[in-house]
Structure formats: C-alpha cells, structure tokens
Amino acid sequence: MTTTITYEQLADLAGTDLGHTGYRTVTQDQVNLFADATDDHQWIHVDPERAKAGPFGAPVAHGFLTLSLAVPFWTELLEVKGVSTKVNYGLDRVRFPAPVAVGARVRMRATVAEVVEVRGGYQLTVDQTIEIEGATKPAVVARGLYRFHA
Template sequence: MTTTVDFQQLGGLTGTDLGYTDYRTITQDQVNLFADATDDHQWIHVEPERAKAGPFGAPIAHGFLTLSLAVPFWTELLDVTGVSTKVNYGLDKVRFPAPVVVGSRVRMRAVIAEVTEVTGGYQLTVDQTIEIEGGAKPAVVARGLYRFYA
C-alpha cells in the first residue's frame, strides 16, 4: 500500500514503517536481460541447465538485480507530493544474505530510519529489506538514501 505525504510532512516521518510491497516474481528472462545490460553472464545466472548442478540447485538472480528492485519497490511504498525533484541519492550499506532462485517471489519492507534537512529539501535514510517468499533469510538488506526537493 502506498503512503502519500506532502513535501511539508517529510520532516516528521522518522521511524515510519511503510510496510510491504506486493510480491514480484524473478524470471529467467529478467535475469538474462540484466546480464546483457551489465555484461555479467556468469553461468550461475544465465545457464539454467548447468546451474541445476551448481551450488544453488538452480539459476539465481544477480544480487544487484535484486537490489535494483528497491527503486520500483520504493515508489510503490511512498509517494511524495509537492516536490520538484526526487533523487535516489545512494546507499550506505548493502548485504546479500541469501540468493534468489529464478522463479522466486520477492517483496520489500521499508522503515524510514532518519529524516535530515538538506539544502532545498529533505534526505530520507531508509532501512530496506527485500525478502524471499518462504525464505529463512532476506535476499537484500540495504540502507537507502532518497532526496526530495521542493
């Protein structure tokens, strides 16, 4: 569910749990396109038959592919009105605790850890966890930085 707030409300969002996104299924086509875009064609990602005999028993998504889903997931969780610019400012910390097997479903939970004023706007520091449906460990744990300017 999307939380919608006005730019003027951003300063009071520290500690806000935005909840969970909908699940998305990771497909082999998606993995192959990511491999083409990044020139990372490691067999554990793009050779399904070979990957079946590999350490994960199936092809897995690139960690950075899973991480990149934080962008559409983030926009699914928070919409800020009254802004001129929204910027993905970066990441403070990223870990990939568990591989995402192709065919798995993933979703993200986000909690706004901190809101800081920056020149012309606000920076939100967001604890993001991308989890695998039925998984014991998350696929990605990251601290994202997002800026909003009036």
C-alpha cells in the same frame, strides 16, 4: 499499500514503518537482460541446465538485479506530493544474505530511519529489506538514501 504525504510532512517521517510491497516474480528473462546490460554472464545466472547442478540447485538472480528492484518497490511504498525533484542519492550499506532463485517471489519492507534537512530539501535514510517468499533469510538488506526537493 502506498503511504501518501506532502512535502511539508517529510520532516516528521522518521521512525515510520512503510510496510511492505506486493510480491514480484524474478524471471529468467529479467536475469538474462540484466546479464546483457552488465556484461555479467556467469553460468549460475544464465545457464539454467548447468545451474541445476551448481551450488544453489537452480539459476539465481544477480545480487545487483535484486537490489535494483528497490527502485520500483520504493515507488510502491511512498508517494510525496508537492516535490519538484526526487533523487535516489545512494546507499550507506548493502548485504546479500541469500540468493534469489529464478522463479522466486520477492517483496520489500521499509522503515524510515532518519530524516535530515539538506540544501533545498530533505534526505531520508531508509532501512530496506528485500524478502524472498517462504525463505528464512532476506535477499537484500540495504540502507537507502533518498532526497526530495520542493
């Protein structure tokens, strides 16, 4: 469910659990397109037959592909009205605890850890966890930085 707030409410968002997104299925087509975009054609990603005999028993998504899903997931979780610019400012840390097999479903859970005023706006530090349906370990644990300007 999307949390919708105004720009003026950003300062009070620290500590807010934004919940989780809906699930998305990671497809082989996505993996192949990401491999083409990044020139990373390692067989564990793009060769389903060979990957069956590999360390994960199936082809897996690139860690950075899974991380990149934080962008559309983020837009599912928070909408801020009254801003002129929204910027993905970066990441403080990222870990990939578990691989995402092609065909797996993933979602993101997020909590706003901190809000600080920056020149012309606010920066949110957000603890993000991309979960794999039915798995005990998450696919991605990251701390994202997002800026909002009036």
